[in-house]
Amino acid sequence: xxxxxxxxxxxxxxxxxxxxxxxxYDPETGWFTQVNPAGVRLLGYPSExxxxxxxxxxxxxxxxxxxxxxALCDQAQxxxxxxxxxxIRRYTGESFSGYLELAYFQVEExxxxxxxxxxxxxxxxxxxxxxxxxxxxxxxxxxxTIGIVVCDRAGNxxxxxxxxxxxxxxxxxxxLGQRIEVLVPNAVGRRHAQLRESFNAxxxxxxMGAHRGDLVGLRKDGSEFPVEASLSYFHxxxxxxxxxxxxxxxxxxxxxxxxxxxxxxxxxxxADLEQKVADRTxxxxxxxxxxxxxxxxxxxALAAEQELGELKSRFVSMASHEFRxxxxxxxxxxxxxxxxxxxxxxxxxxxxxxxxxxxxKHMNDILEExxxxxxxxxGRVEATAAPLDLETLLAETVADVQALLKAGQRIECExxxxxxxxxxxxxxxxxxxxxxxxxxxxxxxxxxxxVRAACQGRQLTLxxxxxxxxxxxxxxAHLFQRFFRARNVATVPGTGLGLYIIAKYLELxxxxxVLHSALSEGTTVTITVPYENHSAD
Numbered sequence: 293x294x295x296x297x298x299x300x301x302x303x304x305x306x307x308x309x310x311x312x313x314x315x316x317y318d319p320e321t322g323w324f325t326q327v328n329p330a331g332v333r334l335l336g337y338p339s340e341x342x343x344x345x346x347x348x349x350x351x352x353x354x355x356x357x358x359x360x361x362x363a364l365c366d367q368a369q370x371x372x373x374x375x376x377x378x379x380i381r382r383y384t385g386e387s388f389s390g391y392l393e394l395a396y397f398q399v400e401e402x403x404x405x406x407x408x409x410x411x412x413x414x415x416x417x418x419x420x421x422x423x424x425x426x427x428x429x430x431x432x433x434x435x436x437t438i439g440i441v442v443c444d445r446a447g448n449x450x451x452x453x454x455x456x457x458x459x460x461x462x463x464x465x466x467x468l469g470q471r472i473e474v475l476v477p478n479a480v481g482r483r484h485a486q487l488r489e490s491f492n493a494x495x496x497x498x499x500m501g502a503h504r505g506d507l508v509g510l511r512k513d514g515s516e517f518p519v520e521a522s523l524s525y526f527h528x529x530x531x532x533x534x535x536x537x538x539x540x541x542x543x544x545x546x547x548x549x550x551x552x553x554x555x556x557x558x559x560x561x562x563a564d565l566e567q568k569v570a571d572r573t574x575x576x577x578x579x580x581x582x583x584x585x586x587x588x589x590x591x592x593a594l595a596a597e598q599e600l601g602e603l604k605s606r607f608v609s610m611a612s613h614e615f616r617x618x619x620x621x622x623x624x625x626x627x628x629x630x631x632x633x634x635x636x637x638x639x640x641x642x643x644x645x646x647x648x649x650x651x652x653k654h655m656n657d658i659l660e661e662x663x664x665x666x667x668x669x670x671g672r673v674e675a676t677a678a679p680l681d682l683e684t685l686l687a688e689t690v691a692d693v694q695a696l697l698k699a700g701q702r703i704e705c706e707x708x709x710x711x712x713x714x715x716x717x718x719x720x721x722x723x724x725x726x727x728x729x730x731x732x733x734x735x736x737x738x739x740x741x742x743v744r745a746a747c748q749g750r751q752l753t754l755x756x757x758x759x760x761x762x763x764x765x766x767x768x769a770h771l772f773q774r775f776f777r778a779r780n781v782a783t784v785p786g787t788g789l790g791l792y793i794i795a796k797y798l799e800l801x802x803x804x805x806v807l808h809s810a811l812s813e814g815t816t817v818t819i820t821v822p823y824e825n826h827s828a829d
Contacts, residue, residue: 313409317394319365323349324407334411336383343383351392351409353381368394368405380409388412439538445492445531447472459519459540461512472536476519477510492532495525509538518545622648673719675800679826680717682710682752686745689721693728700738703728708746714824715752719797724754726790727817731758734781734815752823757816763809771807794819 313331315324327343335351337343350356356364368374375393382388393408433440439456443449449467457464460475467474509519520539525532629645690703697703724743731741739759746753763771767778772795791805798805803821 312411313407315407317405317407319403319405325404331409334409335380338383346383351380351407352378353387355381364394365405369396369403372396377412380411439540441467441472441475441536441538443472443534443536445534450533456538459511459538460509475509475538476507476521491523491534495532495534497522497524509540517542673797673800675716675719675797675802677714677716677824680713680715680720682713682745682747683707685717685721686724686743689724689728690743693725693732696729696732698732698735698737698739701732701735701741703741703743705743706745708744708748710745710747712826713747713752714826715821716801719801720821723794723797723819724756726794727756727819730790731756731760731815733784734758734760736760747823750823750825752821753818754821755816755818757814759814762811762813762815763807764811768807768809772805 310328311330313328313334315327315331317323318325323346324344327340329340332340332343335343337346348355364374364376373393373395375391378390378392379387380390380392389412391410391412393410395406395408397404397406433451433453436453436455439459440451440453441449441456442451449470449472452464452467454464457467460467507519507521508516510516518541520541522537524535524537526535527533627645686705686707690705693703728741728743735741735758741759742755742757744755744757761781763778767776770776771778771791774789774792776792791807795805798819798821801821803819806818807815808818809815
């Protein structure tokens with residue numbers, strides 16, 4: 293409840309002085325605690341008690357929602373006062389347009405709102421709309437992001453916004469009364485006056501300087517900058533006013549210049565690139581022509597080399613066959629000489645016969661290598677799998693080469709996981725004989741040659757290791773070529789065909805060969821050959 297002193301002052305305020313709706317609103321109860329007589333009459337209630345007891349508790353039609361009314365009260369409390377337009381509901385049901393103002397105050401820490409309602413007359417509404425329109429225009433004019441200048445018919449500036457002054461380096465008030473030529477003195481070839489008269493005679497919205505070249509603005513300090521301007525107009529009291537909208541396009545011009553420069557650079561780069569492409573194409577065509585010519589030459593040379601190789605192979609095969617007949621005769625004659633050797637020179641005769649036999653055997657071995665190469669290259673050698681006892685083959689082969697051993701040399705043989713397998717035993721024997729012969733030939737006296745064989749996962753691994761002279765790294769890449777011999781064994785007899793023949797035999801058997809060697813330390817040759825289990829036969 294209000295105090296008596298406060299109540300007396302308020303009664304005087306509400307009932308005596310005000311001719312419009314005045315009431316005290318209690319936010320706790322959600323309705324008015326007091327209202328003045330003018331307010332009762334304005335809203336059409338029969339009495340103050342009837343208003344205070346209104347069950348709708350709403351002034352507006354349609355009524356505010358609880359959230360809307362609470363937001364309005366909160367804003368009035370925060371700012372001290374809040375005014376809104378609303379359709380106010382009368383007791384009789386009809387409504388009228390009015391203004392509702394809430395003023396916040398407190399009495400003994402209790403919150404109240406003084407509510408003032410004014411009916412809006414047509415004149416008030418027009419004045420309010422005019423004021424709103426003026427404020428909107430001023431806001432647009434003042435806060436526009438381009439410069440705006442208003443000129444009268446004579447070209448005198450009567451209004452300018454802040455940004456227009458900033459663009460040209462003036463305070464906005466400094467521009468008032470000056471001619472527009474102060475800002476654009478060289479506009480369209482200094483024919484601004486004639487153009488203004490033409491525009492005044494037939495005003496229209498258009499761009500200033502359109503199709504007449506770039507427009508340049510002049511700042512207060514004398515500096516120039518590129519601008520774009522468009523014109524519009526309006527009439528006030530039958531007087532024509534021209535509105536110029538001015539935009540600083542320095543950044544745009546810089547961008548255009550940069551873009552033009554970029555286009556020129558791109559054009560130059562394209563021209564250079566096209567020239568380079570043309571040059572490269574010409575060079576490529578020349579290179580292709582040279583390559584084609586070289587290819588034809590290489591094809592011719594390869595055909596000649598193949599023909600020469602075939603001639604060599606045929607000659608070697610023919611010579612080998614032809615050499616075998618006289619060698620057989622030499623060996624037969626040597627055998628007869630040994631048989632008929634008598635007398636005190638018998639021992640010497642037999643020694644010479646042994647040398648003849650050895651030489652003939654060596655010649656036969658060489659011829660056999662030549663014939664093997666011929667048969668391989670002619671495709672007359674094939675790998676044929678057959679049952680094979682690996683341990684027996686190794687023992688027999690080692691026994692066959694015992695005669696080649698030097699003084700103190702021996703062969704150590706080791707077999708792991710061997711059994712009866714299916715493999716081409718003839719080719720394997722020739723491979724092993726060749727490897728053992730090389731190991732013995734290139735190893736010194738009192739050395740050991742190891743032969744290790746293992747069968748696992750249907751793959752035979754055979755390794756022959758010696759303690760010989762070894763092979764230089766630069767020679768190892770050529771060991772499997774025909775007739776190649778390492779430089780450190782050039783004085784040791786040999787044809788350079790052994791490893792070539794081994795590689796070809798392994799190729800027929802689907803195997804591989806790997807060689808590791810170091811000078812003065814020896815050589816290890818490892819071959820791997822796939823096989824079939826004998827049970828699969």
